Amino acid sequence: MKLLAAMSGGVDSAVAAALAVEAGHDVTGVHLALSEAPATLRSGSRGCCSREDARDASRAADVIGIPYYVWDLAAEFQASVIDDFVAEYAAGRTPNPCVRCNEKVKFAAVLDRALQLGFDAVVTGHHARVVDGVLSRSADPAKDQSYVLAVLTPAQLAATVLPLGPHTKDEVRTLARARGLAVADKPDSHDICFIADGDTAGFLRSRLGEQPGAVVEDGVAVGTHQGTYGYTVGQRRGLGLTVPAADGRPRYVLSVEPVSRTVTVGPVAALDVSTVLTDPPVWSSPRPLPLACTVQLRAHGMVHECVATADGAGWSLALTTPARAVAAGQMAVLYDGDTVVGSATIRSAA
Amino acid sequence: MVSTAYLDHAASTPMLPEAVEAVSAAMREVGNASSLHATGRRARRVVEESRETLAFALGARPSEVVFTAGGTESDNLAVKGIYWSRRRTGRTRVLASAVEHHAVLDAVEWLVSHEGASVTWLPVDDLGRVDEDAYLDALSDDVALATVMWANNEIGTVQHVRRLADAAHEFGVPFHTDAVQAVGQLPVDFAASGVDALTLTGHKLGGPLGAGALLLGRDVACTPLLHGGGQERDVRSGTLDIPGARGLAVATALAVERQPETAARLSSLRDDLVKRVQDAVPTAVHNGDPADRLPGNAHFSFPGCEGDSLLLLLDARGVEVSTGSACSSGVARPSHVLVAMGQDEPTARSSLRFSLGHTSTADDVDALVEALPAVVERARR
Numbered sequence: 001m002k003l004l005a006a007m008s009g010g011v012d013s014a015v016a017a018a019l020a021v022e023a024g025h026d027v028t029g030v031h032l033a034l035s036e037a038p039a040t041l042r043s044g045s046r047g048c049c050s051r052e053d054a055r056d057a058s059r060a061a062d063v064i065g066i067p068y069y070v071w072d073l074a075a076e077f078q079a080s081v082i083d084d085f086v087a088e089y090a091a092g093r094t095p096n097p098c099v100r101c102n103e104k105v106k107f108a109a110v111l112d113r114a115l116q117l118g119f120d121a122v123v124t125g126h127h128a129r130v131v132d133g134v135l136s137r138s139a140d141p142a143k144d145q146s147y148v149l150a151v152l153t154p155a156q157l158a159a160t161v162l163p164l165g166p167h168t169k170d171e172v173r174t175l176a177r178a179r180g181l182a183v184a185d186k187p188d189s190h191d192i193c194f195i196a197d198g199d200t201a202g203f204l205r206s207r208l209g210e211q212p213g214a215v216v217e218d219g220v221a222v223g224t225h226q227g228t229y230g231y232t233v234g235q236r237r238g239l240g241l242t243v244p245a246a247d248g249r250p251r252y253v254l255s256v257e258p259v260s261r262t263v264t265v266g267p268v269a270a271l272d273v274s275t276v277l278t279d280p281p282v283w284s285s286p287r288p289l290p291l292a293c294t295v296q297l298r299a300h301g302m303v304h305e306c307v308a309t310a311d312g313a314g315w316s317l318a319l320t321t322p323a324r325a326v327a328a329g330q331m332a333v334l335y336d337g338d339t340v341v342g343s344a345t346i347r348s349a350a
Numbered sequence: 351m352v353s354t355a356y357l358d359h360a361a362s363t364p365m366l367p368e369a370v371e372a373v374s375a376a377m378r379e380v381g382n383a384s385s386l387h388a389t390g391r392r393a394r395r396v397v398e399e400s401r402e403t404l405a406f407a408l409g410a411r412p413s414e415v416v417f418t419a420g421g422t423e424s425d426n427l428a429v430k431g432i433y434w435s436r437r438r439t440g441r442t443r444v445l446a447s448a449v450e451h452h453a454v455l456d457a458v459e460w461l462v463s464h465e466g467a468s469v470t471w472l473p474v475d476d477l478g479r480v481d482e483d484a485y486l487d488a489l490s491d492d493v494a495l496a497t498v499m500w501a502n503n504e505i506g507t508v509q510h511v512r513r514l515a516d517a518a519h520e521f522g523v524p525f526h527t528d529a530v531q532a533v534g535q536l537p538v539d540f541a542a543s544g545v546d547a548l549t550l551t552g553h554k555l556g557g558p559l560g561a562g563a564l565l566l567g568r569d570v571a572c573t574p575l576l577h578g579g580g581q582e583r584d585v586r587s588g589t590l591d592i593p594g595a596r597g598l599a600v601a602t603a604l605a606v607e608r609q610p611e612t613a614a615r616l617s618s619l620r621d622d623l624v625k626r627v628q629d630a631v632p633t634a635v636h637n638g639d640p641a642d643r644l645p646g647n648a649h650f651s652f653p654g655c656e657g658d659s660l661l662l663l664l665d666a667r668g669v670e671v672s673t674g675s676a677c678s679s680g681v682a683r684p685s686h687v688l689v690a691m692g693q694d695e696p697t698a699r700s701s702l703r704f705s706l707g708h709t710s711t712a713d714d715v716d717a718l719v720e721a722l723p724a725v726v727e728r729a730r731r
Contacts, residue, residue: 116659117728117729
């Protein structure tokens with residue numbers, strides 16, 4: 001096949017491209033320029049977007065021996081990922097920007113352009129498997145990224161090649177070393193790539209301004225805040241409470257309500273939910289409802305057994321055992337064993 | 351890929367065999383041209399003969415040749431050095447065309463952001479030629495420096511350098527020109543052109559990479575960028591790159607000597623390319639001045655296509671071209687040259703430059719014309 005390999009400059013995408021070549025495919029590498037003003041050097045644990053990362057990607061392509069280009073997707077990334085991230089927080093939800101990037105940029109803008117230019121599919125270094133268009137978990141449970149790919153439609157999955165699925169991260173590094181790829185020991189990335197210093201609250205404050213309001217417990221004001229966007233369901237630190245809790249136990253954010261600028265806090269037990277309602281889902285491997293399956297409610301989170309039923313156009317998920325701190329805006333991803341069934345954005349939980 | 355059609359000579363053209371020989375020979379010799387012993391004198395002789403060869407080829411005096419590490423350094427030295435020297439006299443405005451190479455453009459912008467300069471960007475017409483009325487209006491006795499390139503690296507349009515330089519001198523304004531694309535393709539005579547400073551570089555004319563020169567009039571004050579041993583009349587310190595200077599001089603002399611036949615051959619090949627591209631892709635728009643342009647340059651917009659998609663698809667077919675301008679991270683941005691000529695962003699992003707040089711043949715043009723229609727069809731949005 002003619003494949004387009006998205007190369008971030010990290011070890012995973014470099015090895016994925018190399019494995020695709022070794023499998024006999026005709027591979028072309030592209031680095032996605034996602035920032036209007038890229039930093040010269042990588043900082044912190046961000047995995048992309050600096051010129052140093054672009055150089056790492058081009059070096060890997062040269063070593064593998066494939067053509068390499070840079071595609072400017074900064075405008076798409078700004079509109080679909082960064083602006084969406086800010087808008088979601090402003091609306092009191094907790095978005096996952098990697099999901100959005102996969103949904104709107106890597107497997108939409110890039111895939112569309114690749115298909116138009118005559119490529120058959122896109123190769124990425126995600127830790128997950130696609131076999132015959134069916135998405136499932138990576139061989140490395142600790143690195144599994146099926147959660148952030150669960151938003152892909154069957155049509156997108158049909159044009160997706162994930163060579164790293166059978167490999168653990170350690171194996172990937174070994175494969176990189178064996179191929180002389182200098183990125184073999186490059187640190188893993190885990191911060192939000194467009195927030196250079198990792199200060200999400202500061203990033204949001206600079207875009208949304210200060211929006212002071214009350215922190216409330218049982219209808220009683222117990223503190224103030226400078227913007228609901230600084231709070232996520234389940235958060236314990238930085239609540240700035242001025243009234244100590246009656247039971248002397250820690251307080252957690254239970255809900256975030258941006259219109260009334262109210263952050264509601266309470267004891268840990270109040271974080272437990274057993275019903276999750278979602279927006280309309282994307283079925284990656286369609287099943288009839290009701291469906292007994294498992295659900296993952298955040299990236300790298302634990303799975304819960306549940307029964308999914310229709311709730312309007314969305315799902316209602318009845319959890320067998322309660323889940324703690326479920327934030328609206330995150331994805332609920334249904335699994336049948338290791339196979340991804342589908343995904344939907346969490347609307348509310350109780 | 352079995353064969354490659356290299357249509358990117360404006361990026362870098364192959365070294366002339368004579369230049370390779372000259373560089374290799376110089377590399378076998380030991381010597382610092384600043385040393386006082388016999389070995390040093392031998393080295394100095396090579397440098398000074400190279401300086402004379404270069405000066406003679408370009409109508410300059412040997413003392414007007416400042417060897418540098420290439421076009422970007424020469425442009426920076428001229429723009430910043432002349433500005434700094436003139437700033438002391440209260441002149442702080444820089445006139446520069448909107449279509450300059452980034453080595454001039456960004457140097458001027460740096461002077462504005464860091465060194466108290468102001469700038470008047472000179473507009474161009476839809477062929478990319480500087481608007482002379484606007485230029486004359488902008489000239490006055492607060493101007494430190496005017497800089498307009500000899501011929502544009504993207505769209506090939508040739509500027510009326512002599513007239514622009516004469517007008518500058520009426521206001522006591524020194525005039526710099528970036529002639530990187532012109533030397534070897536057009537007749538270039540430093541003295542006859544009337545300019546005060548002229549940038550050239552080796553790898554665009556058959557010489558080595560990393561070797562260039564600034565021709566700097568004897569009476570033009572220029573503050574150095576590099577301080578040190580005082581080489582190159584105190585304007586550019588640093589131990590001379592003797593193989594580089596030698597290769598540059600040999601290549602320049604040959605390129606200038608062969609310029610009339612090169613220009614005739616390349617413009618005929620280029621005219622054939624232009625006609626056949628227009629026949630093969632009727633919607634293609636040829637940019638720049640149809641007549642008064644670099645002999646090896648053709649530049650097209652392909653409406654409805656992304657230039658970098660065209661480049662990728664041609665590259666896969668062994669046809670090597672350029673989208674015009676790329677920043678250091680390799681991202682293709684809409685060309686500032688085309689935007690200055692009044693093109694909208696989608697049109698500016700849809701363009702490709704095809705540039706011919708001394709090794710170009712009809713086979714290269716054939717390969718392009720054969721590949722292009724299917725590539726344009728595929729890349730059309």
